[in-house]
Amino acid sequence: MDGTHLFELVIAMFLAIIALHYLAHRLGLPPSVALLTGGATLAFVPGLPAIRVDPELVLIIFLPPLLFDGAWSIAVDRLKRHMFGITSLAVGAVLFTTIVVAVVAHLLMPSLPWAACAALGAIVSPPDAVSARAVLEHVRLPRRLQILLEGESLLNDASGLVLFRFAVAAAATGAFSTVSAVGTFLVLAAGGAALGGMLGFAWVRLIRKLRDDYLMIAATTLLCWIAYLLGEQLHVSGVIATVTAGLIASWHQHTVMSAGTRMRGTSFWAVLVFLMEATVFILIGLSLRDVVDRGGGFGLLVQTMAFPALVILVALVAARFVWVFGSDLAIRFANRIGLARSVPMGGGAATVLSWAGVRGVVTLALALSLPEGFPGRDFILVMSFAVIMGTVLVQGTTLGWVISWAGLGEVEAERSPMTMSQAEAAMAQVQFTKVSELAYDGGGKLIHPQLLKRYEHRATAIVDYAERTADYIPILHAHFDVVLEAVAVGRTELIRLHRSGQIDDETLRELERDLDLEELSAISAKAA
Known part of the structure; x- marks a missing residue:
């Protein structure tokens, strides 16, 4: 495919994203579900070339900005407060799930080497940052659950990647050392955090010297890819480096950026992240054709792989339930014997946390990156794709119902002192x-x-x-409704003056910006 046809395909994909998002909104579906199924449908359109995803390129293009955006928007104080729980999910749950899936895969296919089974477990074990964001955008959770899921999605890719690389190396060499794996993970994590810290503070110094909004936004955008690529080049965790740099930049952006820079940057990042998240799900769907072809056709694939895929998916979900509920029981026991004073989540919150483990682009990219001669490569690829489809289509569509069943939809579990x-x-x-x-x-x-x-x-x-907040809320809502009406008629008059030639474009833009700020302020005040 030449460059022109590739560009045409990208434009067509963006048009499909708009159409599928609109369809999801009309049908009341999560956009991730519409994009995934839409991409899978497009994969089999006659005449459309087969899409083969370069896994390394996918990780490099999509993962850094999406991780960085998550780090930029996360509540740092709550991240620190719940770091133990986040680490338990990002490291402990990933390791436990890898072991469970590896054992189940070996029982299903005894001829598959243990290293290959461990590779499958490492591929499907970490819930995906992109998928988690897509699901959490459309549900309301207590703040503790929200920060646990957001923090887990930022950090678990690092542990999943380390386990995957060790499994692949073990399959090639026939040797595996637990001590070596743990030591390597600690070195990668510490090195990534140190690199991300240095790059984050270098960004702070650079932004203080720049005086142009667009240069600041460009420098911030490049920071995520610089942190990730440099981390991989230095053989430390690019994921941890990106997240650390994002956390530092987020902490200091309130003092080094002007209001105008923040507004422009927020708008730019919102569009960028929207397109990237949507493109990821479209690409996952488009990859279905290659998976089906490798499996010998859709009929044969269903006949031979449906049962193993269902068992792997059930084992995956069950492992997360066991880990989350087991951790909650451990907290209760530690409290009872006086070793801790943590607040248990309870059955409802633990159920929601267990059910929210959706997989996505990292799982697909790792599966596709397996060497051609890797034992059971086609089986692992089909299982990985089945896990993605299953978690997105089943858990992604039912999470809102589970939250409602658990009685958590309107819960505010934590409050600030003020x-x-x-x-x-x-x-x-x-x-x-x-x-x-x-x-x-x-x-x-x-x-x-x-x-x-x-x-x-x-x-x-x-x-x-x-x-007396409760007394004033109805009055203020009515007040800002009037403000919004006044802004609307003011904008109508401004456009009339411009269309009739009484004011020029520059005057239109300046006065319209003032109206936009007034409108945003009123909308924000109503929502507060």
């Missing part, structure tokens, strides 16, 4: 104090009376609102 209203009141009070200092000239003459009055009223009103 509510948003109290924080806003504290901020307004400090602002009023500063304006009070600057409202007078050196001789004590009041030179900014209206400004002082405005900030005094704002501070008083916000403090009153913080104390």
